[in-house]
Amino acid sequence: MRILKLSEFILLLTVFILFLSCQKKGEQAPLQPASDNQNIVEQWDKTNINGMIQLPDKDDHSGILVFASGKSLMAFTDKEGRYTIMSVPLGTYQIEARMDGYNPISLGALAIEGTPQKPASAITLPNMVMEKSPDISGESLGGLFGKIELDSAEQSDGALVQIQGTNYKTVSDAEGMYRFYNLPSRSYTLQFSKAGYISQTTSVNIPSGDPVQIPTIRLIMVKQPPKVRTIYGTVELRDLKNKLDNRFDTVVVALEGASKVALLDSEGKFVFENITPGKYTLTAVSPFFRIREKEEVDLKTLEYINVGIIMDEIPSESSKQGSIKGFVHLSEAEDHSGATIALAGTSHVAVSDSAGQYTLSGLPAGTYTVLAQAEGYVPETREGVEVRQGEEFNLDEISLKIRVTPPEIIYTDPGDEQTDVMIQKRTPLYVRFNKNMRPDSLRRAFSIRPAVDYRIYSGRESRYSDFDLLYVELSGTGDKNPLSFDTQYTVTISSAARDYQNIQMEEDYTFTFSTGKASVTGSSPDNGEKNAFVNLQHPMLFFFNASIDPRTLTNDNVDVSPSPDTVPQLRIVNDPETGWSVLRVFVQLQPGTNYRVRLQRGIRTDGGSYISNLPFAIQFRMAERRDASELEPR
Structure with missing residues (x-):
C-alpha cells in the first residue's frame, strides 16, 4: 500500500472539509423552484406581471386568459390559477381576464415605470375569483366574426374588440381576425380600438345559427408629431x-x-x-x-x-x-x-x-x-x-403679420395612381386633411371625372367621416353614372376647401385611380374558415360584382378537392338591386374534413368580359357533424 505524503494528505483533508461545508449550505438554503424566479427580468425597461385568478366551482383553474387590453401581451393560468405576463415594456396598461362560461373581470389599470438607474420592478396583482356567467341556454344563440386591418402595419394583432353594454370583449390575432360565439340573438354595437389608432364603431344584428361575418374594419393611424x-x-x-x-x-x-x-x-x-x-x-x-x-x-x-x-x-x-x-x-x-x-x-x-x-x-x-x-x-x-x-x-x-398655415391633404384612399380598385355596391373613398375643415366647403370643392354618382359625408355626418376626414361613397350600381370597370378616374379637391379659420387650400389637389375588371369579391365559407357548414340545403356562395352569363358556367369551372360524394349543382342568382350575380354551389361535404374549392378560368359576364381574378381559390374546414335543423337553408 502506498503511503501518502504530508502535502497530499492536507490537500485531501481540505477537499473533504469543503464538501461538508457545501452540503450543509445546501441543507440550509435549498434551491427555489423556477416559479420563484418569475420576477427576474434582465432588461431595465421591461418587467413581469404576476397574479392568481381562480374559478369558484372548480379545482383546476387552468386556461383563464389574462391580457393587456388593446395590446398583444397575454398569458394563461396554470392549474393553481397562477399566471405571468413576461417582458412587459414601460407604459400604462388595463389588465383583464376572461374564460368561457364566466363573466370577464378587470384586474385594474397600472403604470410601469423605470430608468437604467432604477429598473422597472415586477408587479403582483391582487388575487381574484371569477363569477360564473348567467345561464343563457334557453336563449337563441348566434355569433359573429370579422377582420381588422391596421394602417401602415404588417400585422394586425392586439386590437381590442368589445361589445358595448356587455362584458364581451376580445383581441385580434396576427391576421387581424376576431370572433364571438354563443351570443344571444339581438342587435349589438361593436367598438374597435388600439393605442395609436382612431377608434371605430359599427352596428350588427345577430340572428340565431351560423356566425355572421362583419365587413373588414380599417383603423387609421393617428398622425404622430415630428421628432424634435x-x-x-x-x-x-x-x-x-x-x-x-x-x-x-x-x-x-x-x-x-x-x-x-x-x-x-x-x-x-x-x-x-x-x-x-x-x-x-x-x-x-x-x-x-x-x-x-x-x-x-x-x-x-x-x-x-x-x-x-x-x-x-x-x-x-x-x-x-x-x-x-x-x-x-x-x-x-x-x-x-x-x-x-x-x-x-x-x-x-x-x-x-x-x-x-x-x-x-x-x-x-x-x-x-x-x-x-x-x-x-x-x-x-x-x-x-x-x-x-x-x-x-x-x-x-x-x-x-401672423403666418397662416393653409390646409393640406395628407392622405387619400385609394392612393394616387392606385390600380385595380375593386368596384363595390358603395365603393369608399377617403381624403384626410391636416386640419378640421368646413363640411359645406368640401361639398363644393369635390369633383370626379368621368362623372360618377356619389354621396359625400364630412364632420359627424357618417360614422366613417370626421371634421378632418372626407368620406365619399361612389356608386357601383344603378342607372345613373355608376363606376365602370377598367377605367381611370380623376378626383379633384379644389382650393375652395376651407378650414374653420376660413383659410382655403393654396391650390387644387388632384389624384387618380383606376378600377379593376369584373371580379370575385368574396365567398361563404370565407377563406381559412375553421367551422364551415355546407350541404345540399346550405350551399357554398361566391359573390361577383357583375352579372354572370350562365352559359359560361359548367361543372368544369368548379373544382372541389377532395372529391365530394355528390356532383356539385350550380345555380346563378342575381341581386335584384344591383343586378350582380351570386353563384350557389349545392354539394354534400363530409364533416370534420379540409376542403379546397377553386373557380377556374372561363367564366364571363353578360357583356362577354372575363372575370379578372380567376382562378379564385378558398380553403376551409368543415364543422363536426351538426344537426341540420339548427341552421336555416340559404
Whole structure:
C-alpha cells in the first residue's frame, strides 16, 4: 500500500472539509423552484406581471386568459390559477381576464415605470375569483366574426374588440381576425380600438345559427408629431489681447434660415430646443465681436449635439459708426420681444424687447436693407435705409403679420395612381386633411371625372367621416353614372376647401385611380374558415360584382378537392338591386374534413368580359357533424 505524503494528505483533508461545508449550505438554503424566479427580468425597461385568478366551482383553474387590453401581451393560468405576463415594456396598461362560461373581470389599470438607474420592478396583482356567467341556454344563440386591418402595419394583432353594454370583449390575432360565439340573438354595437389608432364603431344584428361575418374594419393611424432636436452650445469671447472676455450680453446666436435666435447666459451658454430634423448653419453676431467660423450641424439622426463657437473682438471705430433704431410690432401680441432685426449681407443683428424696441449700433456709413422676422410671422424688409457717419437713423415701425398655415391633404384612399380598385355596391373613398375643415366647403370643392354618382359625408355626418376626414361613397350600381370597370378616374379637391379659420387650400389637389375588371369579391365559407357548414340545403356562395352569363358556367369551372360524394349543382342568382350575380354551389361535404374549392378560368359576364381574378381559390374546414335543423337553408 502506498503511503501518502504530508502535502497530499492536507490537500485531501481540505477537499473533504469543503464538501461538508457545501452540503450543509445546501441543507440550509435549498434551491427555489423556477416559479420563484418569475420576477427576474434582465432588461431595465421591461418587467413581469404576476397574479392568481381562480374559478369558484372548480379545482383546476387552468386556461383563464389574462391580457393587456388593446395590446398583444397575454398569458394563461396554470392549474393553481397562477399566471405571468413576461417582458412587459414601460407604459400604462388595463389588465383583464376572461374564460368561457364566466363573466370577464378587470384586474385594474397600472403604470410601469423605470430608468437604467432604477429598473422597472415586477408587479403582483391582487388575487381574484371569477363569477360564473348567467345561464343563457334557453336563449337563441348566434355569433359573429370579422377582420381588422391596421394602417401602415404588417400585422394586425392586439386590437381590442368589445361589445358595448356587455362584458364581451376580445383581441385580434396576427391576421387581424376576431370572433364571438354563443351570443344571444339581438342587435349589438361593436367598438374597435388600439393605442395609436382612431377608434371605430359599427352596428350588427345577430340572428340565431351560423356566425355572421362583419365587413373588414380599417383603423387609421393617428398622425404622430415630428421628432424634435436640441442644440447645446458655448460661446468663447476673446479680446484684442486674446484674453477671455465676458461681455456675453452683446452676443446673439442664430440658426440661419430657421428664424430662431438664442441669447447667452452669464457663462456664455445657449440652447436651441424643438428643432426639426435637418442640417443647419449656426452663427453668432455682436457689435463688438466677430465669429471665427460658422458651425455646420447635422441633426438628421442625432437627437442633440454640443457645439462651441469662438468670437474675436472687433477693433473699435465708434466715432465713424452710425446706428439704426426702431420698433417691431407683432400682430395680435402684447409682448413684442424676440423679433430679430438684421442687416442683409452683414453680421449685424438685434433682438426686440417686450415693447418691440431694438437698436443696431456700430454700423459703418452706407445704405442697408433691414430684415425683420419672428417665428410664426411673415418676414418684412425695408430697403434703402441710409446710415450716415456718427448719426442715428430712426426707422418707421415694422409690423409683422401672423403666418397662416393653409390646409393640406395628407392622405387619400385609394392612393394616387392606385390600380385595380375593386368596384363595390358603395365603393369608399377617403381624403384626410391636416386640419378640421368646413363640411359645406368640401361639398363644393369635390369633383370626379368621368362623372360618377356619389354621396359625400364630412364632420359627424357618417360614422366613417370626421371634421378632418372626407368620406365619399361612389356608386357601383344603378342607372345613373355608376363606376365602370377598367377605367381611370380623376378626383379633384379644389382650393375652395376651407378650414374653420376660413383659410382655403393654396391650390387644387388632384389624384387618380383606376378600377379593376369584373371580379370575385368574396365567398361563404370565407377563406381559412375553421367551422364551415355546407350541404345540399346550405350551399357554398361566391359573390361577383357583375352579372354572370350562365352559359359560361359548367361543372368544369368548379373544382372541389377532395372529391365530394355528390356532383356539385350550380345555380346563378342575381341581386335584384344591383343586378350582380351570386353563384350557389349545392354539394354534400363530409364533416370534420379540409376542403379546397377553386373557380377556374372561363367564366364571363353578360357583356362577354372575363372575370379578372380567376382562378379564385378558398380553403376551409368543415364543422363536426351538426344537426341540420339548427341552421336555416340559404
